[in-house]
Amino acid sequence: MDALYVNLAHPLRSFxxxxxLEAGRETVALVGPSGAGKTTxxxxxxxxxxxxxxxIAFDGxxxxxxxxxxxxxxxxxxxxxxxxxxxxxxxxxxxxxxxYAGPRRVDELLELLGIAALRDVSPGELSxxxxxxxxxxxxxxxxxxxxxxxxxxxxxxAHTRARVRAELGELLPRLGLPTLLxxxxxxxxxxxxxxxxxxxxxxxxxxxxxxxxxxxxxxxFVADFTGGNLLRGTARPGASGLTEVELENGTRIFSTxxxxxxxxxxVYPWEVAVAREAPTDSAQNHVAGPxxxxxPVANRVRIRVxxxxxxxxxxxxxRLGLRQGEPVVxxxxxxGTRLVPLA
Amino acid sequence: MRRLAxxxxxxxxxxxxxxxxxxxGSDLDGITVFAAASLTEVFQEIAPNARFNFAGSDxxxxxxxxxxxxxxxxxxxxxxxxxxxxxxxxxxPRIFATNRLVLIVPADNxxxxxxxxxxxxxxxxxVVGAEGVPVGxxxxxxxxxxxxxxxxxxxxxxxxxxxxxxGKITSxxxxxxxxxATDATAAGDDVEAIELPEAAQAAVQYPIAVxxxxxxxxxxxxFVDLVLGENGREALATAGFALP
Amino acid sequence: MxxxxxxxxxxxxxxxxxxxxxxxxxLFVRIAPGDLFDALWSDVALDxxxxxxxxxxxxxxxxxxxxxxxxxFLATRRFRGRGVLITLVELPxxxxxxxxxxxxxxxxSRRGLLGQELYALGIQIPLTQVAVVIAVAFVAAPFYVRQAxxxxxxxxxxxxxxxxxxxxxxxRTFWRIAxxxxxxxxxxxxxxxxxxxxxxxxxxxxxxxxxxGLTQTMPLAIYAQLDLDPDIAxxxxxxxxxxxxxxxxxxxxxxxxTRFTSTSxxxxxxxxxx
Numbered sequence: 001m002d003a004l005y006v007n008l009a010h011p012l013r014s015f016x017x018x019x020x021l022e023a024g025r026e027t028v029a030l031v032g033p034s035g036a037g038k039t040t041x042x043x044x045x046x047x048x049x050x051x052x053x054x055x056i057a058f059d060g061x062x063x064x065x066x067x068x069x070x071x072x073x074x075x076x077x078x079x080x081x082x083x084x085x086x087x088x089x090x091x092x093x094x095x096x097x098x099x100y101a102g103p104r105r106v107d108e109l110l111e112l113l114g115i116a117a118l119r120d121v122s123p124g125e126l127s128x129x130x131x132x133x134x135x136x137x138x139x140x141x142x143x144x145x146x147x148x149x150x151x152x153x154x155x156x157x158a159h160t161r162a163r164v165r166a167e168l169g170e171l172l173p174r175l176g177l178p179t180l181l182x183x184x185x186x187x188x189x190x191x192x193x194x195x196x197x198x199x200x201x202x203x204x205x206x207x208x209x210x211x212x213x214x215x216x217x218x219x220x221f222v223a224d225f226t227g228g229n230l231l232r233g234t235a236r237p238g239a240s241g242l243t244e245v246e247l248e249n250g251t252r253i254f255s256t257x258x259x260x261x262x263x264x265x266x267v268y269p270w271e272v273a274v275a276r277e278a279p280t281d282s283a284q285n286h287v288a289g290p291x292x293x294x295x296p297v298a299n300r301v302r303i304r305v306x307x308x309x310x311x312x313x314x315x316x317x318x319r320l321g322l323r324q325g326e327p328v329v330x331x332x333x334x335x336g337t338r339l340v341p342l343a
Numbered sequence: 344m345r346r347l348a349x350x351x352x353x354x355x356x357x358x359x360x361x362x363x364x365x366x367x368g369s370d371l372d373g374i375t376v377f378a379a380a381s382l383t384e385v386f387q388e389i390a391p392n393a394r395f396n397f398a399g400s401d402x403x404x405x406x407x408x409x410x411x412x413x414x415x416x417x418x419x420x421x422x423x424x425x426x427x428x429x430x431x432x433x434x435x436p437r438i439f440a441t442n443r444l445v446l447i448v449p450a451d452n453x454x455x456x457x458x459x460x461x462x463x464x465x466x467x468x469x470v471v472g473a474e475g476v477p478v479g480x481x482x483x484x485x486x487x488x489x490x491x492x493x494x495x496x497x498x499x500x501x502x503x504x505x506x507x508x509x510g511k512i513t514s515x516x517x518x519x520x521x522x523x524a525t526d527a528t529a530a531g532d533d534v535e536a537i538e539l540p541e542a543a544q545a546a547v548q549y550p551i552a553v554x555x556x557x558x559x560x561x562x563x564x565x566f567v568d569l570v571l572g573e574n575g576r577e578a579l580a581t582a583g584f585a586l587p
Numbered sequence: 588m589x590x591x592x593x594x595x596x597x598x599x600x601x602x603x604x605x606x607x608x609x610x611x612x613x614l615f616v617r618i619a620p621g622d623l624f625d626a627l628w629s630d631v632a633l634d635x636x637x638x639x640x641x642x643x644x645x646x647x648x649x650x651x652x653x654x655x656x657x658x659x660f661l662a663t664r665r666f667r668g669r670g671v672l673i674t675l676v677e678l679p680x681x682x683x684x685x686x687x688x689x690x691x692x693x694x695x696s697r698r699g700l701l702g703q704e705l706y707a708l709g710i711q712i713p714l715t716q717v718a719v720v721i722a723v724a725f726v727a728a729p730f731y732v733r734q735a736x737x738x739x740x741x742x743x744x745x746x747x748x749x750x751x752x753x754x755x756x757x758x759r760t761f762w763r764i765a766x767x768x769x770x771x772x773x774x775x776x777x778x779x780x781x782x783x784x785x786x787x788x789x790x791x792x793x794x795x796x797x798x799x800g801l802t803q804t805m806p807l808a809i810y811a812q813l814d815l816d817p818d819i820a821x822x823x824x825x826x827x828x829x830x831x832x833x834x835x836x837x838x839x840x841x842x843x844x845t846r847f848t849s850t851s852x853x854x855x856x857x858x859x860x861x
Binding site for chain 1: 750754
């Protein structure tokens with residue numbers, strides 16, 4: 001079975017990194033804030049770092065085993081690592097860079113990544129997106145068993161990022177390699193990976209598909225990380241199957257989740273509707289307040305009302321003629337209000 | 344042993360200094376003397392307060408020609424002083440000491456040199472003064488007198504002054520070298536001296552003179568007088584120089 | 588006020604230039620070109636040139652051969668005592684040449700630390716051409732090694748890592764990545780070491796002695812000829828200047844065809860061609 005198996009423990013600056021994961025012919029993303037240990041995991045798999053404990057193996061071949069004192073150097077592990085800053089060799093052309101691991105697939109890979117025209121160009125003259133593609137081609141030239149991507153989109157500007165994200169999203173499945181990618185951006189992970197693991201302070205706090213994480217965050221961190229609003233309050237389950245949550249500011253909302261005590265109510269911005277008056281549908285939660293800020297983002301508008309951020313289409317915003325400071329009501333369904341326990 | 348005797352002589356000298364040469368002694372502060380390297384120890388004993396520059400006599404002559412500010416010049420051969428006298432750069436030189444050449448080897452004599460003939464053996468490392476340096480010229484003259492110039496094939500280094508030769512022997516870098524008898528004395532137990540046939544010796548004469556245009560002519564003459572005088576001769580004799 | 592500042596600094600620059608260049612110029616102008624040329628063709632001068640070139644090149648070869656991997660090791664490995672070790676390697680840099688000479692004698696002479704064994708085997712180092720090579724290498728090596736360490740230290744570790752993850756052994760990484768990218772710095776260190784080695788006097792004269800055609804390098808020949816034939820001394824001096832100038836110029840030429848921009852941290856215009 002072509003699977004990557006990783007189990008490692010390693011002390012980092014202020015906490016201990018401990019994780020276990022497996023990846024078959026799929027793309028798995030490790031997301032988390034900077035410093036959570038994501039890059040350490042990749043470096044350990046590549047052989048650039050020796051974990052204190054654990055075992056790393058691919059398809060039955062042990063690459064690292066602390067107990068058995070096995071630690072294969074990077075050149076003996078079949079990995080392709082795409083560095084965050086790409087690390088292209090500045091004294092070689094694009095073609096020479098790609099050919100570094102082996103000349104066999106150079107032409108094919110240049111074609112695949114769409115950079116055949118750049119083969120004689122020096123890395124210093126490439127744009128960010130182009131450099132990223134060279135880095136990927138170069139890593140693939142080794143015919144690696146496992147592909148590792150370190151923050152593949154971080155070094156790109158916003159405009160390029162969207163385009164490259166789409167291209168990568170198309171490429172990875174075609175390659176069919178076990179791929180582990182690391183990012184601090186949930187949207188990237190959602191777009192590129194089948195499974196996502198959230199790494200916080202050295203541990204995976206939740207793992208699942210991107211939609212699963214959004215639908216059922218199990219911790220405030222995951223909720224916040226996946227882009228949700230987090231409203232703090234006290235929950236009291238009621239008889240009718242609804243749980244009443246009294247927010248810190250006194251507002252009461254309801255949720256279909258059943259929890260008690262200190263909770264965070266998670267509401268995703270795109271599930272919040274904004275109107276001048278409260279709609280008459282009582283199954284909705286309502287938060288009233290003046291518009292604190294209005295920020296257009298692509299073809300949507302993010303509106304902050306009180307403690308809540310809502311995201312509506314630009315068209316809707318225009319239709320409502322919203323202005324900063326005006327009183328509005330933000331509404332969201334009880335079924336869309338998830339509850340996570342607070343410490 | 345000879346060192347001890349030399350020191351004793353100096354002590355006597357210093358003691359007697361107080362009576363006669365009081366004036367001359369203090370006048371010597373601040374004069375500059377250029378002297379051949381072989382005079383290093385004895386001149387510093389005679390006049391500890393003077394400023395000295397010890398080097399090969401040829402190098403010193405060059406510096407005098409270039410206008411170095413010096414009051415007295417003492418060389419290990421008459422050649423350079425005579426030239427400078429003819430050029431008007433020096434007062435008339437007077438011979439104040441003579442010396443003789445000896446062959447020295449390191450104290451443990453690793454190459455087993457007992458005579459000049461032994462220097463011709465394969466692999467012997469011989470060090471001599473360079474041509475143009477008095478000790479170098481003397482060495483070649485002596486070897487020619489002995490009909491042994493062949494040993495020069497074993498020369499491993501031509502030194503620019505006699506102390507360079509001594510240094511190569513005391514450091515153990517070379518097997519044998521030609522230096523003045525006074526240098527052998529000064530080097531004490533670090534070297535063993537092998538006497539050369541009297542008949543083959545070159546006339547090693549040391550002239551001294553006041554440099555023309557010296558700003559301390561009076562004190563300079565005082566130094567020359569000291570060297571030529573009784574106290575100077577005693578110190579020179581103790582050091583191993585022969586007196587004219 | 589600003590004007591006076593500019594003038595003062597320009598004047599200082601002019602003074603410094605004059606101070607450094609006039610003596611060198613004087614070498615070439617002091618005697619007639621014809622005499623200079625004749626002096627250059629004298630046995631003494633040609634022998635000195637030959638000895639300097641031969642011993643200098645051999646010494647330099649070994650300095651590069653051993654010094655480069657040594658510098659790479661010291662620059663890229665972290666281990667206890669690393670700082671101390673690097674300081675020790677730089678020690679000959681601040682050692683007066685005479686001390687270097689004594690030190691080499693203390694090691695290689697008949698009673699020396701290694702000398703005792705060597706002499707027993709019939710190997711006598713002092714006062715030979717090998718001694719010149721050793722003396723030159725001893726004083727020149729720290730100049731190269733120190734510069735090489737600095738060059739290797741500024742290598743982007745990401746490039747080294749990338750090379751390893753692309754299947755290259757540490758040796759191949761050194762050869763194809765570390766060395767080419769450090770070439771400019773290594774070249775500068777090499778030139779410095781060459782210059783220092785060619786000009787070595789004190790250690791050479793004490794350890795190797797001075798014999799025309801064997802151990803009398805150009806600086807030693809200048810010293811020997813000073814009182815015998817000043818014209819030859821000046822000619823050899825002029826020759827040394829020319830040799831040094833050649834080395835300096837060739838190092839200046841080096842960066843132009845091994846021009847490297849800094850590693851992967853360049854951000855050129857975003858979203859270029861597709």
